[in-house]
Amino acid sequence: MVSLDDYQFLERFKSKRIRLITKESTFEGIVQRINLNKTIILDDVVEIRSGSRFRGAKLFFGQEIQNVEFAPSSNTDPLEDEDHGKVGQLSLAEFQPYRSTLFDDGVIEEEEHSVNYVVVDEFHEKFGPALMHIRKQQVIGLGLDGVGAFQNERLCWLQVATKNNVYLFDILLLGARAFRNGLSTILESTNILKVMHDCRRISGCLSAQFGVNLLNVFDTQVADVMHFYAETGGFLPTRVSVLQEVINDHLKMPLSSLSIKDQLCREDQQVWYVRPCPAPLLKVMALSVIHLQPLRLVLLDALMSDYTSLVDSYLKSGQENPIHTEDIGKSGLELPHELREIDIIKRERQKRAVDHYNITKDGLLDRYNIKPISKPDSEIQEQPEVLDYSLDAGKRCPSFPETSTLEDGSVPDKKTASMPSLGRGLMLSAPLEPISESALRQTSTAKTEPFAFMGGVAQNRFCSLPVMGRGFFNKQL
Secondary structure, three states, X not given: OOOHHHHHHHHOOXXXXXXXXXXXXXXXXXXXXXXXXXXXXXXXXXXXXXXXXXXXXXXXXXXXXXXXXXXXXXXXXXXXXXXXXOEEEEXXXXXXXXXXHHOOOOOOOHHXXXXXXXXXXXXXXXXXXXXXXXXXXXXXXXXXEEEOOHHHOEEEEEEEEOOXXXXXXEHXXXXXXXXXXXXXXXXXXXXXXXXXXXXXXXXXXXXXXXXXXXXXXXXXXXXXXXXXXXXXXXXXXXXXXXXXXXXXXXXXXXXXXXXXXXXXXXXXXXXXHOOOOOHHHHHHHHXXXXXXXXXXXXXXXXXXXXXXXXXHHHHHHHHHOOXXXXXXXXXXXXXXXHHHHHHHHHHHHHHHHHHHEEEOOOOOEEOOOOOOOOOOHHHHHHOOOOOOOOOOOOOOOOOEOOOEEEOOEEEXXXXXXXXXXXXXXXXXXXXXXXXXXXXXXXXXXXXXXXXXXXXXXXXXXXXXXOEOOOOOEOOOO
């Protein structure tokens, strides 16, 4: 079976000037196509001995070719000239530095030091092998680029990312035939998980233009909002995050290397119509999808972190305290104190969110408008308009004719006041009367252990080790 490496190698010769030595003469021309059946199609062909030029393309068969060499007129290595190349590589060390620690084995195979991207712009050679490789995957990353907005967008490029390859389908050239010949089957398959950011745009475009209905989708934008909702104890952000922001937050990749694509679109959307597509633009398109699969794993870990922490508390409790005298005579179905901590954790996260983020009149957190760090305690005490909101505070604060609302409901007939900002900032209305520490724990009659927060996950003596969302302990500990 022909491998993808064979196609990638042959692709590098396209648009290069070579010299063919046959049994009868010597020819020089620009490579238009090299087929696996040992035929070569050259354009702008010149017969060296006579100097005569052939109009159009000329086909050469393998049995008549004695030798192939690059034209001597070039002073540079033809394979290094990739201005119009359709095959490239992205270094894992540069563009996926998190990869070695993200996957379970923590080891990158020798042949996996880069991600290959290939332009699929014709059906004869590359389209079939690309679809065969994609069909073998369980998870793929998906992206698109075009001119316009949503359903009216003219689709130009469709990017499909596997673990070590990115296929850039030139829909402007392939047209609807690409979907009829197999892309629709992949996109509508329930056996292949499609990871994308904001599936509304992709789904609307594919459905309106090509009648493709996406199935089995993991949306990183939705997962990011759900994680923020859990991390803040039930608050929603004022807006959704773009892909660059989510990658920066969860994979710690710098925004500078991810914002080039948006900048190009703002400057000139017509850039997606350019053919042949410039090599830097191909690289940008590949970069926009190679992070999707790792991002899915990190978001799943974050969404499952509370669950795995509570399960670990269950395990520790059963191992260290197999007999509970206080449970004698009970049915065993009462809510244990390990699970009662969920409510305490939620309240603590709400309190931290109030301290760290600004809040709008609609009760949403202004996630990316960070307040400055608050002044030292000595300065706060000198300013009577600022509230000491600690649990032991007994002072009352200035009030405003508004009611304080939280995710659980509203506090009626309570005038509220602004609370000081800490860390990343948030302003939330608070009740005039301070909440006592005992009130936060009145939901549990059982004795609870002190707990702390590590990476947004509650930790106590029952759960001393940070855990991964897929059920694995951190191997570095």
